[in-house]
Amino acid sequence: MKKKHFLKDDDLTVAEQAEVLDLAAKMKADRHGFPALAGPKSVAVVFEKPSTRTRLSFDVGIAELGGHSVVIDAQATQMGRGETVSDTARVLSRYVSAIVIRTFGDDRIRELAAHASVPVVNALTDGWHPCQLLADLQTIAEHKPLKGTSIAYLGDAAFNMGNSTVIACSMAGMHVRIGAPSAYQPAPEVLARAAEINAETGGSVVLTEDPVEAVAGADVVSTDAWVSMGMADNEKRIRELTRYQLNGELLAHAAPDSIVLHCLPAHRGEEITDEVMDGPRSRVFDQAENRLHAQKALLAWLLKERRP
Numbered sequence: 001m002k003k004k005h006f007l008k009d010d011d012l013t014v015a016e017q018a019e020v021l022d023l024a025a026k027m028k029a030d031r032h033g034f035p036a037l038a039g040p041k042s043v044a045v046v047f048e049k050p051s052t053r054t055r056l057s058f059d060v061g062i063a064e065l066g067g068h069s070v071v072i073d074a075q076a077t078q079m080g081r082g083e084t085v086s087d088t089a090r091v092l093s094r095y096v097s098a099i100v101i102r103t104f105g106d107d108r109i110r111e112l113a114a115h116a117s118v119p120v121v122n123a124l125t126d127g128w129h130p131c132q133l134l135a136d137l138q139t140i141a142e143h144k145p146l147k148g149t150s151i152a153y154l155g156d157a158a159f160n161m162g163n164s165t166v167i168a169c170s171m172a173g174m175h176v177r178i179g180a181p182s183a184y185q186p187a188p189e190v191l192a193r194a195a196e197i198n199a200e201t202g203g204s205v206v207l208t209e210d211p212v213e214a215v216a217g218a219d220v221v222s223t224d225a226w227v228s229m230g231m232a233d234n235e236k237r238i239r240e241l242t243r244y245q246l247n248g249e250l251l252a253h254a255a256p257d258s259i260v261l262h263c264l265p266a267h268r269g270e271e272i273t274d275e276v277m278d279g280p281r282s283r284v285f286d287q288a289e290n291r292l293h294a295q296k297a298l299l300a301w302l303l304k305e306r307r308p
Contacts, residue, residue, distance in 0.1 A: 003116070003117065003119050004119060004302055005119055005120045005121070005158075005215075006119070006120075006122060006130060006131075006298060006302060007106070007113055007120065007122045007123045007128070007130075007132040008124075008127070008128040008130055008164070008167070009128065009133055009164050009167040009171065010167050010171065010193065011130070011169040011170075011198065012105075013299065014143065014171050014201060014224065016254070016299070016301075017134075017137075017168070017172065018172075019259075019268070019301065020134060020224075020294070020297050020298055021134065021137055021138055021141060021294070021297070023297035023300065023301060024044070024134065024138050024290070024293045024297035024298075025138065025141070025142075025293075026271065026294070027293050027296050027297050028138075028290070028293040031062055031064055031293075032297070034065060034300060035065060035066035035157040035162075036065045036066070036067075036296075036299065036300035036303060036304070037065040037066045037067025037068075037097070037299070037303075038065075038066035038067070039066070039067070040066055040068040040097075041066075041067045041068070041097040042068045042069070042070055042095065042097060043058070043067055043068070043069055043070065043096055043097060043098045043100060043244040043299065044064050044070045044072060044092050044095070044096045044098045044099045044100065044111045045058045045059065045062075045069050045071045045072065045101075046072045046074055046079075046099065046100065046101040046102070046103075047071070047073055047074060047101075047102050047145070048074040048075075048093065048101070048102060048103040048104060048108075049102050049103065049124065050103065050115070051102055051123075051124075051283045052264075052265070053123060053264060053288055053291055054102055054123045054201075055071065055133070056127060057291040057292040057295055058100055058123065058295055059071055060292060061292050061293075061295050061296040061299070062296075062299070064180045064292075064296060065108060065243070065296055065299065065300060067097075070095075070096060074103075074174075075276055077091065085108055085111045085115070085244065086111060086112075086114070087110050088112070089112045089113075089114075089115035089116040090115055090116075090117075091121075092116065092118075092257060092272075092275070093115075093116050093117040093118050093160065097118055097120050097303060098120070098121060098299060098303060099108070099116055099118060099119070099121070100120075100121040100123050100193075101120065101121070102123040102124045102125075103121060103124075104125065105123055105125065105126055105127075105175045106125045106126060106127040106128065108125075109122055109205065110116070110124050111136075112196070118307055119303065121295075121298065121302070122300070124160060125160060126159065126160060127159070127160055129160040129163075129263070130164050130168065131295050131298065132263050132291065132296065133164040133167075133168035133169070133260045134168070134294035134297075134298060135164060135287055135288075135290040135291040135294040136165070136168070136222070136261055136263070136287060136290075137168060137169070137172055137294075138175075138293065139259075139283050139284070139286050139287040139290050139292050140259070140260065141221055142215045142286070143259055143285075143295065144219055144220070144259075146173060146174060147171040147172065147173035147174070147203075148173060148174070148175070148202075149174050149219045149220065149284075150174065150175040150176075150177065150217070150218045150219045150220070151165070151169055151174055151175070151176055151177070151179050151218065151221075152177045152178075152179055152214040152215045152218040152220070152221045152222070152254070153165045153166075153176065153177070153181070153213070153214075153222045153223065154179045154211055154214060154221065154222070154223045154244045154246055154250075154271075155179075155180060155224060155226055155241050155244045155271050156180065156184045156224070156226050156237070156241060157178045157180045157184055157185055157186055158180070158184045158185060158186060158187065159262060161224045162178065162184075162185075162186050163186055163190050165222065166178070166186050166190055166191065166205055167197065168192055169203065169270060170197040170198050170201060170203040170204075170205060171197055171201060171203075172201070172203070173201040173202050173203045174203050175203060175204045175206075176194075176203065176205045177205075177206045177207075177210060177213075177214045177215075177218065178206070178207065178208070178209075178214065179208055179209075179210065179211045179214025179215065179240050179242070179244055179292070180209070180241075180244065181209055182209060183240075183242065184205050184240070185225055186207075191205060191207075200233045208286055211243055211244045211250055212250065212253050215250055215251070215253045215254050216253045217253075217254065217255050218254045218255060218258055219254075219255050219257075219258055219259070220259055220260075220261060221246060221251060221254050221260050222260070222261040222262065222263075223262055223272055224262065224266065224271065224272045225239055225245045225265050225266065225267050225270070225271055226270055227243045227270075228302075238270060241271070243272070245271060245272065245273065245277060246260065246262075246271060246272045246273070247273040247275065248273065248275045248276060248277050248279075249277075251276055251281065258281055259281055259282075259283045260272075260276055260277070260279070260281045260282045260284065261283060261284065261287050262277065262287070264284065264287075264288055266278070266284075267301050270300070282295075
């Protein structure tokens with residue numbers, strides 16, 4: 001049987017992304033009506049990085065699908081003592097129906113997928129955060145049509161959330177504006193891939209160092225923490241990104257009916273203010289909930305789609 005992994009956003013086609021989002025909306029409306037993992041089938045959920053929302057949303061979601069989640073702290077296993085990724089992939093594949101992993105370098109998840117005989121799902125790597133973007137798109141779709149909608153992403157766009165926002169939103173036919181200093185913008189290869197996708201979907205990507213230009217008239221405004229796990233030069237990063245803070249003054253330039261997203265955890269008072277995060281335009285906690293529904297849909301779709 002052919003296996004399909006979800007290591008980065010465009011491992012789905014444009015049509016497949018739409019299918020998963022449609023299924024996620026149905027699963028949200030009927031949380032226990034889709035027993036795709038009945039049996040129960042087991043899913044390994046492996047953590048090499050700390051987690052709150054990812055751990056809870058996969059654990060709860062697998063249970064709601066009728067399955068059994070095997071949550072693994074990698075440091076408490078032989079992975080933490082140097083067992084190879086390839087050996088781990090082969091062993092886990094004998095036990096479970098899918099492997100979800102939150103890890104560091106993308107080389108690790110690619111190696112895992114290369115040796116696994118079951119679908120592998122990226123629950124966050126240094127380069128990509130595709131499950132988060134499915135939840136983001138689901139949240140936006142609850143308020144606006146995806147195609148043609150504009151999204152401004154502020155701050156550090158040179159890592160997983162920036163990369164996934166550019167690719168996933170381009171796949172949905174959205175108009176992406178990155179507001180960031182030049183050193184914090186997506187890599188040329190990410191932008192080149194987005195251009196290929198936008199030729200198909202009609203979306204676009206614009207880069208600007210001016211936060212007001214990025215936000216002006218935007219339908220959605222999104223940001224993320226400026227300092228993540230393991231980052232160095234924290235004071236320098238904060239100093240260089242301060243003018244991209246999502247506050248009330250900046251949000252006033254967005255469309256009057258715009259919505260605000262943040263994938264959490266937030267460093268309140270740094271990249272986003274309490275006024276915005278707790279304000280009437282915030283959909284941050286809907287977005288957090290939608291991790292559950294989007295990931296349930298993804299797992300159900302991947303397992304169903306394992307075909308010759």
